[in-house]
Every structure is written in C-alpha cells, then in structure tokens.
Amino acid sequence: MRYKLWFGEYDDGSVRISDNLKKSFLNCFNSEPIPFSVSEVGKKTFGDEYYSILRKVAIEVARELVERELKREDRYVIALVRALDEINSSVNLLEEKLEEIREVRDGRLASEFERRIAILKSFRGEIEREIEEVMRKIAPNVSEIVGEKLGARLLERAGSLKKLAEFPASTIQVIGAEKSLFKALSRLKRGKRARTPKHGIIFQHPFIKTLPRRKRGKMARFMAGKISIGARIDYFRGEINEKLSEEVRLKYERLSRN
Amino acid sequence: MRDFQGTEIMHNLFIGSYDGKKRLFTKSGYPPHYGERKIGDLREWMPQRSKLGALFLKGKIVRFERDMKVLYLGCASGTTASHLSDIIDRGILYCVEYSAKPFQKFLKLAMERKNIIPIFGDASKPENYSGIVEKVDFIYQDIAQRNQVEIFVRNFEFFGRQGSEGLIFVKARSIDSARDPEEVYSDVIEKLESHFKILNTGDLLPYHKDHIYIHSRWRG
Ligand SMILES: C[S@@+](CC[C@H](N)C(=O)[O-])C[C@H]1O[C@@H](n2cnc3c(N)ncnc32)[C@H](O)[C@@H]1O
DSSP states (O other): OEEEETTEEEETTEEEEOSOHHHHHHTOOOSSOOSSOHHHHHHHHHGGGHHHHHHHHHHHHHHHHHHHHHHOHHHHHHHHHHHHHHHHHHHHHHHHHHHHHHHHOOSHHHHHHHHHHHHHHHHHHHHHHHHHHHHHHHOHHHHHHHOHHHHHHHHHHHSSHHHHHHSOHHHHHHTTOHHHHHHHHHHHHTTOOOOOOOOSGGGGSHHHHTSOHHHHHHHHHHHHHHHHHHHHHHHHTOOOOHHHHHHHHHHHHHHHHO | OOSOEEEEEETTEEEEEETTEEEEEEEOSSOOSSSOOEETTEEEOOTTTOHHHHHHHTTOOOOOOTTOEEEEEOOTTSHHHHHHHHHTTTSEEEEEEOOHHHHHHHHHHHHHOTTEEEEESOTTOGGGGTTTOOOOSEEEEOOOOTTHHHHHHHHHHHHOOTTOEEEEEEEHHHHOSSSOHHHHHHHHHHHHHTTEEEEEEEEETTTEEEEEEEEEEEOO
16 A cells, blocks of 8 residues: 655555655645554654654744745735726726716816826736736746736635645636536536536636637646646745746647647 | 642642642743743643643643653644643654644744644644654644544544543533533533543533543544
C-alpha cells in the first residue's frame, strides 16, 4: 500500500523522501488510517533529528497559512470585484438617466451630472488597478495564466483563494457558467435537447475566444487544468512557476495553427 | 519557594496551598503564556481558564506520563497546552486548531517549546493530517461542536492504538440547545461506549458551568 507522509511517499516499506518538505507536509492526505506509526518510519529516515525537523517544517507551514488567513487579501479582492460590478451597473443606469434629463433640458445641471459620472468612471480605473496589483501578489500564477482581471473574477466566484485552490479543473472550467449549466441540465432532465456549456468566465480569454468554435472546448479544458495547478501553488507557496503560462501559450499556438 | 506547601501529583504538576488558597502549578522553564503568575519555577494553572486545570484542582486524576505522545484537538491560543507541554516534557504534543487568530498566539508557544508540533487544520478531517501525526497515547478534545463525538472517534480511528486514552469535554448546548442537558450527556456517553471503556465522567463546577468531561480508553 501507498501512503503519503509529511516527509515523502511510503510504498510497501520503502520511502521516497520529498525534496520539498513544506509541500509534502501540506499534501499528506490519506483517506484511510495508516496501519503503522508515522514516527517509526520517520525515525528510520531522520534518526534523532526526526522531531526537530518535523517541528521546524510544521511551524514554518503554520506561520505561512496563518499569516495568509489573517490578511485575507483574497477577501479584499473579492470585495473590490463586487464593488466594481456595482459601479458598472450604476454608471449604466446613471447614463440613461442623464439622457432622459438632456432630452428635456440640456442645461447646466446636465453638464454637472455628466461630470460626476465621469469621475465615477475614472474611479473605476483606480479600483481595477488595485485589483491587478493585489492579484499579482496573492495569485501570481493564476494572474500569469489568465490575467489579473479574469483571475479576480474566478476568485470572486470561488469565494476564497483556498476554495479556488480546492476546485478541480472541471469546476474551474465552468465557473461563471453555472446559470446556463443549470438551465441546460434542467432542459435535459425534462427530456429536451440542450448543449451543456463548456466554458464559463475563462471563455472571455483571448486564447479561447479567438479560436475556431470547435477547438474552444479543448483549449478551455487545458487552461482550466493549468489554472487549477496555479491556484494551488498560489495558495500554498505563492511563488511563480513560469512554465504554466508558457504551456498555455504553446497549446494556444498549436491549436490556432491546425 | 517560601510560602508554597504542595505535592507533586504527577510529573511537574504540583497542587498545594499558596496565599491561603488551594492552587495548581506546573514546573516550567518557560515564561508565562497567558498572564498567569510565575512563582519561582512554578507557573500557576488557572482553573477558570482551563478545563484540564479545573479537573486536576477538583482532585480528579487523568494520568499523563512525561514521555507520552498526545494529540490535542482545539488548542486555541494554548492555555491548557502550555501546561500539558510542561508535564509531558519528554513527550510530543500535536496540536490542531482551525481558527487563525488564537493560533497565531499559539505559534509563539510552539516556537519556544521543543515538544509541540502545531497543525493549522480542521479536527473533523483527520485525513488531512494523517501523514503527520503518529499513533498516540492520548487524545484530548475541547472543541464544542455539534458532531464533536464523531470527530473524537474519527481521530481515534486514525491515531489511536490499543489502550490509548481520551478526554473529551462536552457542552450540552453546543450539541443540542433544545434538549435537556442530562439527556444529551447520556446520549454522548452511550455513543462513546461502543468504542471506549468509560473510565470516569463528571462536571467541572464551580470553574466551568454546563460542561462535563468524559475520560475513556479506546478499545481499538
Ligand atoms: C473552548 S476552545 C479550547 C480552549 C483550549 N482547549 C484551552 O483550554 O486552552 C475551543 C477551540 O476549538 C476550536 N475548534 C472548534 N472546532 C474545531 C475543528 N473542527 N477543528 C479545529 N479546531 C476547532 C475553536 O476554534 C476554539 O479555538
């Protein structure tokens, strides 16, 4: 039997030691109880140092997770995304109202109204820049793969960076398509024909949008897979891995060629 | 120490009178952690702040040996864990907590104590730390959750071994606020009996109201 231990993978009596203890510490899920004591196997590997190494890794990991949880910068991004949406729909509404006013009397008040809407519009840009800046910091990999804007939207839908990191790729692929997915499912249930949506928010990405229709599903699947890996790295380690976005770009180039 | 008349009832655990009152202390080479007094090398264990402290001060004995491996579920900022760490000074104390704020303070403790392994995680998901925690001699649980008995049992399934002991604190209101506390308690005990031999149970009055403790031994 195979078991994931904090210091590596156990396989029928032998252990492959992890080359990144923090990573393996965070990723030692076993659905069933392990039939031996982890420390016995560990002491064969680390000897008397076992507990001091375990303790050092545990403290480092815990400090990072706690710090991240306390700052909750993901919540800040989510609040900003929602505020931005609200401002967008307000601006639309206000512009309509401005037109109504203008049709009756295009006077000083209308110009003043227009000026104030313009202020709100430019404030929108400030919020967008703030979102981009924080996304770069807390989710560098997701940002690199889909861009800060779409990344922030995915984060908003997921509810937290932790949840986004826990989503399987298949879920990430349809984030934002929930409405149409439910519609399609209920049509199918009633025995009607329906096309299940293949892509949610990430469909807006140029790498998907600009492909011929029949290739979009494939691209979306690939991208969602990389986003899922990226989100996990972002949540647990926060370091950028350039390879992910590079692979996405190569896939796009290959798909757009033939 | 001048005015302290006491006895060591367990390794590093002292009970006795000090300024005219019965008090509990652990012998500790470490500074105070939660505002408790330090008299000589004894840290006072405040029973109002810790259920285990209350239990000991009431004269109940749950035996910890100095080299025990203990899993502590719901360590919060480490009030109780700090004293337990003094007692099991040659053992290991694995501590699980899922709330960041108290755990931040707990980490200060973990950094000074060589026998504490901190785990920021959810006690209801032992799978997630199954590759970290070894088989232990004792599981301590103080988490006030509706499904806390199931959580307790699941942790024993992962980390218990024949003869491991456990201590669980139950607050009737956190399990079912509508029902009579006595009924809730007997339900809990009945549930535990299918996995454990019950060693002792009782209240924590006058230090903690509406709580009972159940000390038990895992059948495996
Ligand atoms: C009453 S406090 C414990 C006080 C501590 N035992 C002491 O005496 O120092 C309960 C703690 O359990 C934590 N808790 C509750 N449910 C939990 C769970 N499922 N996993 C981890 N911690 C949990 C809470 O966040 C809280 O800090």
